[in-house]
Amino acid sequence: MKTESIQQIKAELATINTREDKRIKLWQADERNGVQQALAQWDRKLQRHEKEVALFEEMQQFENSARAQGHRLIVGIDEVGRGPLAGPVVAAAVILPENFQLLGVNDSKKLSAKKRDELYDEIQNQAISIGIGMVDHNKIDEINIYQASKLAMGIALEDLCFIPDYLLIDAMKLDVKIPQESIIKGDARSVSIAAASIVAKVIRDRLMEDYGKMYPGYGFEKNAGYGTKEHLLGLQKQGICTIHRKTFAPIKDMC
Known part of the structure; x- marks a missing residue:
């Protein structure tokens, strides 16, 4: 039997997502260093995949519980932009389908900008509906940031x-006559809220990039309005x- 090249084995490994595949045991007995390195790399990649699958399943617990109660249109709501010194607070409301599948969805703050952009596009493609709420700096100054965040969530809704017919909200209660659940750190615990946090973050960051061109010298395009050194x-x-x-x-001391 002709021995497979290391490149051939790597190509086959790229198509395997289970340790039960019979080829894995055969390659484990292969003494070539290149084969063993390829197996080790494949195993690390598979472990990362398994963790993502486990996290995704865990993050559906609130949605599954709501569906078990008979709810079908379940929306996740989150906001970004409470802490910055400039710009609006932005909220997103996202209704995902029951068969939603998108590994890697998590609290937007835990993701790279590139990953957020990739997930944002997929969420846009798969979501049943997405609502956006935005409250500008003037309104924030008028009613305070907590009330502005609440207002933005209401607008997104x-x-x-x-x-x-059911709301999952990140650490907030809204004054609406719809059953709702306020979840502490919901953007890391509910897939719907996490999706909302990604959508809101990407929209706000892109807006602040535009503001960076309009108001140069503050680094808005990089810091999104947060109080960085620049x-x-x-x-x-x-x-x-x-x-x-x-x-x-x-800023209030400079006015």
Whole structure:
């Protein structure tokens, strides 16, 4: 029997996603270093995949519980932008289908920008409906950031194409007559809330990139309005700009 080349084995490994495949045992007996290295790399990749599958299943617990109670249009709601010194707070409401499959969905803060963008596109493709709510810096100064976050979530909810019958919200209660569940750290525990956090984060980051071109010198395109060293230095050099939140320190001391 002709011995397979290491490249051939690598190509075959790329198609295998179970340790039960009979070829794995055959290759484990292969004494070539290249084969053993390929197996070790494949095993690490499979372990990462298994962890993603386990996490995805765990993050569906709230959705599964709601469906067991008879709910069908379950929406996850989250917001981003409470902490920045500039720009709006943005909320997203996402209704996912029951057969939703997208490994890697997690709290947007735990993901790279590249990964968020990839997941954002897939969420857009698979979601039943997505609603967006945005409250600008002026309103934030008028009603405070907590109320502005709540308002943005309400706007996102109203922006949906369908009226949901159950809400999963990240650490917040909304004044609506729809059954709801407030989940602490929900963006890391519920797939629907995590999807909402990704959508809101990508939309806000892209908006702040545009603001970075409109208001240069603060680094909005990189810091999304958070109080980084570059941002604070920009404030010292050129003062505040139109989109700064005037009730946030240190800006309130500069007005």
